Amino acid sequence: MSKNEKELRAEIAGLVKDFYDVKFKDEFYIPGETPVRYAGRVFDETELQALVDSSLDFWLTSGRYTDEFESEFADLFDLEYAFLTNSGSSANLLAFSALTSPLLGDRKLKPGDEVISVAAGFPTTVNPIIQHGMVPVFVDVELGTYNIDPRELKKAIGPKTRAIFLAHTLGNPYNLDVIQELVEEYNLWFIEDCCDALGSKYNGKMLGTFGHITTCSFYPAHHITMGEGGAVLTDDDDLARAVRSIRDWGRDCYCAGGENNTCGKRFSGQYGTLPKGYDHKYVYSHIGYNLKATDMQAAIGVEQLKKLDGFIERRKENFRLWTEGFKKWEDKFILPYAIEGSDPAWFAYPVTVKEDAGFTRTEFTDFLSQNLVETRNLFGGNLLRQPAYFDIEKRVVGDLKVTDLIMHQTFFLGTFPGLTRDKIIFSLSVIEKFMERLPL
Ligand SMILES: Cc1ncc(COP(=O)(O)O)c(C=O)c1O
Numbered sequence: 001m002s003k004n005e006k007e008l009r010a011e012i013a014g015l016v017k018d019f020y021d022v023k024f025k026d027e028f029y030i031p032g033e034t035p036v037r038y039a040g041r042v043f044d045e046t047e048l049q050a051l052v053d054s055s056l057d058f059w060l061t062s063g064r065y066t067d068e069f070e071s072e073f074a075d076l077f078d079l080e081y082a083f084l085t086n087s088g089s090s091a092n093l094l095a096f097s098a099l100t101s102p103l104l105g106d107r108k109l110k111p112g113d114e115v116i117s118v119a120a121g122f123p124t125t126v127n128p129i130i131q132h133g134m135v136p137v138f139v140d141v142e143l144g145t146y147n148i149d150p151r152e153l154k155k156a157i158g159p160k161t162r163a164i165f166l167a168h169t170l171g172n173p174y175n176l177d178v179i180q181e182l183v184e185e186y187n188l189w190f191i192e193d194c195c196d197a198l199g200s201k202y203n204g205k206m207l208g209t210f211g212h213i214t215t216c217s218f219y220p221a222h223h224i225t226m227g228e229g230g231a232v233l234t235d236d237d238d239l240a241r242a243v244r245s246i247r248d249w250g251r252d253c254y255c256a257g258g259e260n261n262t263c264g265k266r267f268s269g270q271y272g273t274l275p276k277g278y279d280h281k282y283v284y285s286h287i288g289y290n291l292k293a294t295d296m297q298a299a300i301g302v303e304q305l306k307k308l309d310g311f312i313e314r315r316k317e318n319f320r321l322w323t324e325g326f327k328k329w330e331d332k333f334i335l336p337y338a339i340e341g342s343d344p345a346w347f348a349y350p351v352t353v354k355e356d357a358g359f360t361r362t363e364f365t366d367f368l369s370q371n372l373v374e375t376r377n378l379f380g381g382n383l384l385r386q387p388a389y390f391d392i393e394k395r396v397v398g399d400l401k402v403t404d405l406i407m408h409q410t411f412f413l414g415t416f417p418g419l420t421r422d423k424i425i426f427s428l429s430v431i432e433k434f435m436e437r438l439p440l
Pocket of ligand 1: 089090092122124125167196218229230
């Protein structure tokens with residue numbers, strides 16, 4: 001007798017597990033031969049099974065897995081709305097775009113408005129400000145936390161300042177007490193880029209629940225992955241409407257894919273100067289994009305989300321192991337720290353080579369690289385020194401001295417769950433070798 005769909009799906013899932021066991025399960029680590037990566041995807045057969053299950057639906061665009069992911073992701077933050085996007089950069093673009101929505105009336109951001117950010121960060125936190133004809137205001141950061149300097153932040157606010165858009169650097173929370181005070185006092189919008197900070201907390205609350213709108217990334221280096229992916233979160237009904245619309249071509253209609261007439265007035269509404277009853281599916285209330293992800297990405301995300309707590313614990317433990325190892329070289333390096341009240345789910349372990357260390361960052365990271373230990377620079381260093389930013393309209397507060405220092409002297413090591421204790425022990429032995437070669 002031929003098998004039905006359910007039986008075939010179960011059989012395929014069993015085969016996928018066998019495949020996982022053969023191809024991925026027993027990855028051996030050989031110190032000195034296998035590279036010590038700074039990041040990477042961590043998964044088991046369940047992600048592969050979900051991915052294949054979704055592909056068998058052949059729905060392709062957002063569907064049942066997207067609904068499930070969005071609902072569970074919003075619950076994780078205890079927020080009303082989560083919207084899946086095709087990357088963290090798209091999430092940043094979308095979140096910022098939503099603040100320009102006509103739905104916000106006088107509160108909407110306009111070209112020429114100033115938005116406070118930092119130059120020691122990832123480009124796509126800053127880019128949406130420029131792409132919308134607004135003026136980024138660059139403030140210096142602190143060594144050790146690599147976050148905005150709260151004293152400089154207070155000085156940065158001017159008559160045109162309308163918003164703060166900041167990433168929690170490498171998962172380390174910035175001073176949200178100071179920021180929330182300023183947001184209230186000056187009636188600012190606050191966008192929290194949590195792309196590197198999923199699961200970090202401040203005063204016992206999840207990062208991402210402090211801002212008006214929040215973004216996450218699911219690129220493989222991040223706390224959970226779906227290959228490419230991101231999300232926008234908010235509790236605000238107007239922002240949610242704007243995000244949905246702008247993500248989905250700018251359309252006014254909010255029917256899920258494949259559904260019709262959720263609003264009940266698909267052929268009876270009056271919009272703009274369109275003829276009465278013009279099909280709501282083709283009514284556009286925002287200048288939008290298409291930033292949706294596929295259901296196959298969401299399927300992977302649903303499984304990754306189940307592993308998040310364990311992933312966070314591993315990141316914290318790896319941070320602790322690095323700190324223990326680096327302690328004896330504190331005369332050479334500035335080690336990272338978190339401010340009071342914060343509980344970071346570290347994206348990475350940032351380290352700054354001291355000016356009088358007797359070696360440069362490049363000499364050190366090159367040695368590690370030759371010995372198969374990966375490091376990364378703190379993203380773009382000082383973004384204002386990158387070719388793309390030479391001619392942008394901007395305001396700079398102070399001399400960005402620490403930002404420049406980071407560009408020259410800071411690097412980071414991994415904390416991701418695939419970084420096992422033996423890999424950290426090997427990496428520390430490589431550092432020991434480097435130190436032994438230094439002249440006394
Ligand atoms: C702070 C920050 N924001 C945004 C992004 C962009 O995320 P994505 O790579 O998913 O576009 C990144 C990327 O790693 C990031 O580190």
